[in-house]
Amino acid sequence: MIARVFGTAAIVASLLGAAAAVAQEQDLPIVRLGLLQYGTVNWEAKTIVDEGLDEKYGFELEIVPFAGGDATKVALMAGNVDVTTDDWLMVSRQRAMGDPLVFIPYSTSIGAVMAPCEGDIQSLEDLEGKTIGVAGGPLDKSWLMLRGMASESGMDLAAATTPVFGAPPLLTEKLRQGELDAVLNYWHYNARLETEGYCEVISAQEAARSFGAEGAVSAVGYVMNEEWAEENPDLARGFVDASRDAKEVLAESDEAWERLREMTGAENEEVFQMLKQRFREGIPTSTPTQERDDTAIVYNELAKIGGEQLVGPATEMAPGTFWSGLESGS
Missing domain, CATH: 3.40.190.10 (Periplasmic binding protein-like II)
Known part of the structure; x- marks a missing residue:
């Protein structure tokens, strides 16, 4: 009888404890x-x-x-x-x-210029005379950072190129169709392009370092x-x-x-792995x-x-x- 009472008490205590935990969680x-x-x-x-x-x-x-x-x-x-x-x-x-x-x-993880890996655009200077898609508009910070970097070597990037401003997915598709020579886009769009034969030409992080930043921004x-x-x-x-x-x-x-x-x-395993890799690389360490x-x-x-x-x-x-x-x- 005593054992049964203690057993019942233990069950009640357990239930009350569980209820208290739920209440605490809800609160x-x-x-x-x-x-x-x-x-x-x-x-x-x-x-x-x-x-x-x-x-x-x-x-x-x-x-x-x-x-x-x-x-x-x-x-x-x-x-x-x-x-x-x-x-x-x-x-x-x-x-x-x-x-x-x-x-x-x-x-x-910040904007970067992407172009065909086997193409003739391998550096910032190679963008001269090219049509470049820019995501985010004329005041996009990555675009302004690259303009600032180019100006350090005497290049007016906005005047030397034909910038086309638009939505990231549209610009990505225009690059695939060959209507753009390069595109400055956000990291997750670029990660997808990396699986399709496109390579990073230059990133806004490189521009930041050219200004004097010691770590990633x-x-x-x-x-x-x-x-x-x-x-x-x-x-x-x-x-x-x-x-x-x-x-x-x-x-x-x-x-x-x-x-x-x-x-x-x-869209596929290769894209998934690239997104995972680029996300991990973008975790701040400074x-x-x-x-x-x-x-x-x-x-x-x-x-x-x-x-x-x-x-x-x-x-x-x-x-x-x-x-x-x-x-x-x-």
Whole structure:
């Protein structure tokens, strides 16, 4: 009889413990991450959820999909999401106008010029007289960085070439059809081209180094409101830590990538492996201080070329653009 009572008590205690665990899980604060519906940042976000890294750091990640980049910015400004993605140019410009946004490096995979491997374009100088597709428009930072690099050797890249601005998938197809001599495109489009006989001619990272950057500069990062981060320091730090851990998983685990296979949209195994390789190469390795300083160097060069239309009133990168929590580690 006593044994039966103790046994029943143990079962009840176990059930209460399980219920408490569920309640605790349900009570976790939510971090709302606004992302482009088909953007590659979704790969890391899904990994955070799949691996339980959000729960590990005391929050529940809610991925909020958007159709366009402008919509994510509006949602962040309105407080409808807590974190989104963009670049340091946008963050610095907004800080200079009074919006306390901060930037957290996500990926150093940046734009590069692609051309047929066996063609006559093997260097930046070889682009003279050629028609080049440029994704992102005349103020795309990779395009401006290459223009700045070319100017160091006396070449006006915009005048020496015929740039055609357009959407990344369209430009990729025009290159395949031979209507463009080369294309400056985003990394995941370039990864696909690498499996089709196209090679990287020059990248924006090479331009950054020509300006004086010592390490790789992130092309995109997470963006949050500094006031939200100050009000929710554990959530802000927890999100950054979960992102770091997810990158470690994706850097080492092929099994984790298998769960992302469909999401990558890879047309075949070769494309899938190339996307995985290039993603891993884009994981930032510089210290926060080093990347901040390198980015400031690049920013100064871009401000000279793009002017106020690009950087707004901030001729230098606005102080605090990179989140201070990255350096303090707290």
